[in-house]
Amino acid sequence: MNSADETDADRVAKTLRGDREAFARLYDRYAKIVRAIVFATDHNRDACEDRTQESFLRAYRQLNTLNDPAKFGAWVAGIARQVAREHARVRRPPSLNGSVAAQTPPGLPVDKEDELDHLRGLVSQLPEEERIAVHAFFLNEQDVTSTSALLNRSRSGTYAILQRAIKRLAQWFGAQDRSEDAKR
């Protein structure tokens, strides 16, 4: 079989037959989304790698319990959420009532990388479903079909979630104000 034609279900089946390389190909496909999910509760890069590794090892050990191999992506994302929750630091996240940007210490972000860090921080504070939708969308080349498959949602439902998330991010990031200024 051409590897381009190989589906997630094929990779799961091969893994269950003892082909570890097939599981590595699942890793190649989903490591980035798993990494993004576990990032929400710990922004330390090394810790994220550890959580990502843990998520995939759990997936490997429990692979025989996966009901629908075609949904490996959604399944491993669920495992990642569980791993992230278990390792969540005991700290109260900032309020999500629309004023996160206002709570940011003055002077930040100062450069491009800081700005991206700041944006990642804001994304990680989105409600879980919106956050995962944003990760899935931007880590799948902004393809709504892949995103909706990962979320187990319809395309219209996925758009609705993304729309809410972007609106919230715009509000927190101050983009909404700029947009409204332009409107005026």
Added chain:
Amino acid sequence: MSCLSMDELIRLSLDSGAPEEWQAHVRDCARCSQRSQTFVELLRQTADAHRVFEERTVDGRSRLMTALIAEDSPPKPLPKFWRIVMNRRNWLISASSAAMIAGVIVWNLISVPSVALADALKKMKESKSFSCVMSQWDGGKTDGPTNDLTIKLIWASPGYLRSDIVVKDSIQSSFIMPHDSAGLVIDHKDKKYQVIEKSQMGEQEKHAANIFQTLATYPAGDEKPSGIDEIDGVKSPRFDLLLNQRKSMEGEWDFRVWVHPETKRPLRVDFNIVPKEAKSDVRLIYRLEKFAWDIKTDDLFDTTPPKDYRNATLAKDEAIDMSTKQIVAFLGEYKVKFGTYPKAKRIDPVKIGAELDKLGKDKAKLTTVQGLVLMGVLQTLSKDAVYHGEKVGPDDKAKVLFRWKLEDGKYRVIFGDLQAETVTMEKLKTLEEK
């Protein structure tokens, strides 16, 4: 066209398939074009912010592959039927319902008198066959079943039972259990089947069979209805019944039966599953409803494997090995967590499941749960399954910790050090005298 709302602008930036008139408006309207750019820029930055998650994939892959070398291959997947049955939550419920059903139906219900109920069950007794649908409801909810899973149960005299597991209107698996011969589990999705000997019957099926068998042979009494409820447009007497008590207090019930006022047949039966030792979130109701009576059962209990389906039956030795592995996994994990084995004469899956749950983060593995429930099931079904946890601990290498009888009359023994052996009855006696 008026200027676009913020939602429309966001949708436009996300979806290249957004309405053409929106796109045309943004092209022509300087203000909307500028506002749109704000969101386009935000999306571009969000995309940039995600690039960091694409790094390290190669390093991570190598690390994962190194870790996998030390791992066994994942166990073979269970047929869908068994995956559902062996779901941890289902197992706990099953185990608790097993205890309740054994207690309620087989022993206690017989002592609860009722006129109308007896009328209903007399009708049931007269019936040659019936079917109903079983669903699972959260205890406090009234707005619908807990999940998309329902089980269609078909019973026929003198004790045939078939259950079809249905998820979203699609039959996933069937379990056919004749009263006098081997049964068959059919996995329709993966086109596989397993032959199940009488001694290997699943917990749920055995007790479901008990429900029907006992309801169908229930003797008369003189219980008055606890109330009248409307079910499917029919005002139906309801009988609230409690475990170990002849009459229920106001609002209390362990199971309920609604009876059709004219046909005198049950319209609905609810089992309130609230294991005392378990966490409150396992409070559930199993509901039997949509009864149909004297249905045709011509081919329903045929245990001929479907054509083109693959035989996935475990050999007897494989089944024994798997059972041993599960039980040892459970006992081993319990020992690691609590320093010893459960100090009890009997293994209570609900109570011990709750103990394991209290440990919080470190959840029990599937094999562990299977082992726990299997021990409970074996002890429920056979007096030859004996647990010596009160006297035997991890240091008692040569002492029998748990044993059960195999089909060939020999015994499978698990010792205090969790080694296992199959022995004759004579050798077992010697071992248990130690």
